[in-house]
Amino acid sequence: MAPSTRSSSSIIAKFVVFLFVAFMLSPGLSISRNQTLEPQKELQKLRRIRARLRKINKPAVKTIQSPDGDVIDCVPNHLQPAFDHPQLKGQKPLDPPERPKGSNPADELLKSLQL
Numbered sequence: 001m002a003p004s005t006r007s008s009s010s011i012i013a014k015f016v017v018f019l020f021v022a023f024m025l026s027p028g029l030s031i032s033r034n035q036t037l038e039p040q041k042e043l044q045k046l047r048r049i050r051a052r053l054r055k056i057n058k059p060a061v062k063t064i065q066s067p068d069g070d071v072i073d074c075v076p077n078h079l080q081p082a083f084d085h086p087q088l089k090g091q092k093p094l095d096p097p098e099r100p101k102g103s104n105p106a107d108e109l110l111k112s113l114q115l
Contacts, residue, residue, distance in 0.1 A: 056081060 058081065060073035075081075083091060 056084065 058075045058079045060075060062074040064072045064074065066072065078092065082088065
């Protein structure tokens with residue numbers, strides 16, 4: 001029984017040493033790879049992103065802030081970003097569906113008050 005205990009403890013010890021060495025070497029390898037910051041490329045990339053956002057963002061007619069802090073910009077229907085898609089250029093939003101006359105409970109209330 002003693003030989004099996006000795007072999008399993010030596011395997012565990014070797015595994016712990018391997019993990020320790022791997023842990024100590026991993027930060028050194030990753031630090032050398034992450035120091036490739038090129039400020040000119042990053043600055044150019046940020047300028048392109050800002051230019052693209054300026055092009056696609058539409059001016060808001062009204063801005064609403066919800067109670068939980070969300071900011072909602074209201075844009076007219078014909079200026080919605082979805083209509084900037086090439087296949088939707090020149091399209092207009094669909095008209096809302098018409099409701100049958102008898103389906104609105106407010107109409108029934110008005111009729112009863114007018115009697």
